Amino acid sequence: MEPxxxxxxxxxxxxxxxxxxxxxxxxxxxxxxxxxxxVIQLAAIVLFIANWFFQGAPTLNSKHVTLFVTGDIEIxxxxxxxxxxxxxxxxxxxxxxxxxxxxxxxxxxEPGFKRYFCTILLFLTGYNLVxxxxxxxxxxxGWEIVGICSxxxxxxxxxxxxxxxxxxxxxxxxxxxxxxxxxAMWMSHHLWHENITFLQLQDSxxxxxxxxxxxxxxxxxxxxxxxxxxxxxxxxxxxxxLPRAMEGPTTSSAIFYGSLSVHLGAFLLLRTFPYWESIISxxxxxxxxxxxxxxxxxxxxxxxxxxxxxxAYSSIAQIGLIFIEIALGLxxxxxxxxxxNAFLRTYQLLVSPSVLGYLVxxxxxxxxxxxxxxxxxxxxxxxxxxxxxxIKEWNMDRLISxxxxxxxxxxxxxxxxxxxxxxxxxxxxxxxxxxLAEWFHDRVPGTYxxxxxxxxxxxxxxxxxxxxxxxxxxxxxxxxxxxxxxYIALSIVMLNENFGHNHMLLYLSGSVLSxxxxxxxxxxxxxxxxxxxxxxxxxxxYEQSNIGLIFLIACLGMIGLPFTPTFIGIDILFSHIHKHExxxxxxxxxxxxxxxxxxxxxxxxxxxGQHKKMHHPxxxxxx
Numbered sequence: 001m002e003p004x005x006x007x008x009x010x011x012x013x014x015x016x017x018x019x020x021x022x023x024x025x026x027x028x029x030x031x032x033x034x035x036x037x038x039v040i041q042l043a044a045i046v047l048f049i050a051n052w053f054f055q056g057a058p059t060l061n062s063k064h065v066t067l068f069v070t071g072d073i074e075i076x077x078x079x080x081x082x083x084x085x086x087x088x089x090x091x092x093x094x095x096x097x098x099x100x101x102x103x104x105x106x107x108x109x110e111p112g113f114k115r116y117f118c119t120i121l122l123f124l125t126g127y128n129l130v131x132x133x134x135x136x137x138x139x140x141x142g143w144e145i146v147g148i149c150s151x152x153x154x155x156x157x158x159x160x161x162x163x164x165x166x167x168x169x170x171x172x173x174x175x176x177x178x179x180x181x182x183x184a185m186w187m188s189h190h191l192w193h194e195n196i197t198f199l200q201l202q203d204s205x206x207x208x209x210x211x212x213x214x215x216x217x218x219x220x221x222x223x224x225x226x227x228x229x230x231x232x233x234x235x236x237x238x239x240x241x242l243p244r245a246m247e248g249p250t251t252s253s254a255i256f257y258g259s260l261s262v263h264l265g266a267f268l269l270l271r272t273f274p275y276w277e278s279i280i281s282x283x284x285x286x287x288x289x290x291x292x293x294x295x296x297x298x299x300x301x302x303x304x305x306x307x308x309x310x311x312a313y314s315s316i317a318q319i320g321l322i323f324i325e326i327a328l329g330l331x332x333x334x335x336x337x338x339x340x341n342a343f344l345r346t347y348q349l350l351v352s353p354s355v356l357g358y359l360v361x362x363x364x365x366x367x368x369x370x371x372x373x374x375x376x377x378x379x380x381x382x383x384x385x386x387x388x389x390x391i392k393e394w395n396m397d398r399l400i401s402x403x404x405x406x407x408x409x410x411x412x413x414x415x416x417x418x419x420x421x422x423x424x425x426x427x428x429x430x431x432x433x434x435x436l437a438e439w440f441h442d443r444v445p446g447t448y449x450x451x452x453x454x455x456x457x458x459x460x461x462x463x464x465x466x467x468x469x470x471x472x473x474x475x476x477x478x479x480x481x482x483x484x485x486x487y488i489a490l491s492i493v494m495l496n497e498n499f500g501h502n503h504m505l506l507y508l509s510g511s512v513l514s515x516x517x518x519x520x521x522x523x524x525x526x527x528x529x530x531x532x533x534x535x536x537x538x539x540x541x542y543e544q545s546n547i548g549l550i551f552l553i554a555c556l557g558m559i560g561l562p563f564t565p566t567f568i569g570i571d572i573l574f575s576h577i578h579k580h581e582x583x584x585x586x587x588x589x590x591x592x593x594x595x596x597x598x599x600x601x602x603x604x605x606x607x608x609g610q611h612k613k614m615h616h617p618x619x620x621x622x623x
């Protein structure tokens with residue numbers, strides 16, 4: 001049965017490729033093809049599960065294809081199937097079919113009809129890669145695809161201000177979770193000295209022996225996995241991104257943020273449970289976060305005026321309880337809870353426009369104000385305090401902005417001098433000297449040579465932060481990102497003898513080609529009216545949709561999505577950072593957080609938002 005697991009990835013992939021070739025005006029053909037693909041997927045999963053139960057429900061593992069092998073590093077695609085996969089795959093297929101049928105009518109005559117269904121198919125590919133994954137690499141590929149699809153669907157109404165702005169807010173937190181996931185993979189490699197599979201993790205004696213010998217490694221891996229899961233499932237204090245993500249179409253909100261995508265954090269905890277089940281502090285942390293989220297989110301949901309926001313926070317509260325169930329080892333209950341919450345929230349979101357009309361009607365004809373007594377009592381003041389905190393969503397948005405993003409924006413603004421001609425000349429000269437020093441490292445004093453990698457990684461981080469905060473020319477910010485990547489790769493080549501020039505070329509091959517394609521796109525846009533500054537939204541996707549699509553693909557290549565060699569290069573790059581090189585891993589991790597944000601910010605500013613030409617219609621600020 002193991003070879004059949006790849007079918008559940010191939011079905012949405014083939015449907016996505018076919019959908020790209022269809023005429024965007026033929027709604028019936030597009031939606032019919034997507035619905036047919038979902039029916040085939042659901043039928044295949046049902047038949048597979050029936051046969052799986054008939055054979056005694058064995059745990060299945062299939063090593064599908066090896067992508068790269070060097071030394072003790074083997075990057076391969078691995079598929080896995082057990083009861084957790086069964087529940088998530090079956091629930092996802094059924095909900096995808098329901099939402100696809102509903103979307104066929106809901107998005108009728110919408111200009112982005114084809115774009116929506118293509119993105120949904122890409123999301124289902126990523127979701128299936130996650131739930132069928134047999135190792136961290138496979139899971140991370142799907143994890144990245146789901147994140148990019150979230151960005152695209154939140155900004156679906158790309159001529160409006162708030163959807164574009166909120167898509168950047170969501171992807172920024174997603175990226176923070178991605179880096180925590182990468183750090184967990186990095187330390188896992190140093191713990192196991194191989195790319196461990198989830199089947200091997202089920203060997204409790206093997207896991208226990210490794211964790212007893214390297215207790216701190218296990219704690220670090222578990223902590224990073226927990227943070228990634230908390231962010232992906234919008235747990236406190238990262239809960240505020242979920243209602244912001246509701247700016248997309250109601251149908252995408254239903255399948256993403258009501259049912260499937262938002263539960264992937266819980267799936268990650270279920271899949272990695274053997275890592276942290278014996279670490280009491282991690283279990284206490286998960287239970288505490290789940291309990292706090294359930295209480296806070298319930299309070300917020302009760303006082304929100306938007307029905308989507310109410311549903312979002314209600315779903316967050318239930319996921320908090322699912323986190324508690326997972327930490328307590330009640331996995332069957334957690335799976336039942338997941339399925340129930342997913343179906344309920346999908347239903348609520350799909351009927352929310354109608355329900356809102358009924359509630360408004362009921363308010364007009366049946367509203368009775370509450371009788372209030374003495375307002376000076378302690379209990380009344382406490383209720384008012386909780387009420388105001390709920391209205392303001394506990395200021396989570398402001399807290400995240402001040403703690404995570406504002407300091408780095410401030411640093412980036414201070415680094416604006418790096419784009420001057422003199423600075424560019426000095427940076428280029430330093431890079432050449434560093435490359436020569438690495439090539440002839442035997443002739444460089446050891447003290448200086450050991451210091452240079454940290455200096456270069458810091459310079460790379462500063463370049464990327466400068467691009468992230470850039471408000472001027474887009475091409476300037478684009479090449480600052482490229483320069484930052486070059487410096488990061490060189491710093492790891494210099495400090496780690498196993499990360500050679502061939503690995504550096506593998507990492508840079510995809511990003512440099514993408515950088516060149518992106519530069520051509522920006523030059524073509526600049527030729528239109530000599531204005532590609534980043535201090536406003538330009539909305540060029542109105543008139544230059546093809547260039548916008550090519551530039552988006554170039555951005556995804558720059559950040560290392562799995563269709564370029566850069567994805568493999570990033571995995572190798574992190575694997576060759578030694579566990580005692582704390583400064584290097586901090587600088588490199590921060591750089592990869594802001595690389596994605598910087599390039600997607602360029603895309604959003606140049607191609608999305610309201611068009612600057614006044615003869616185009618001006619959309620409302622919110623959907």
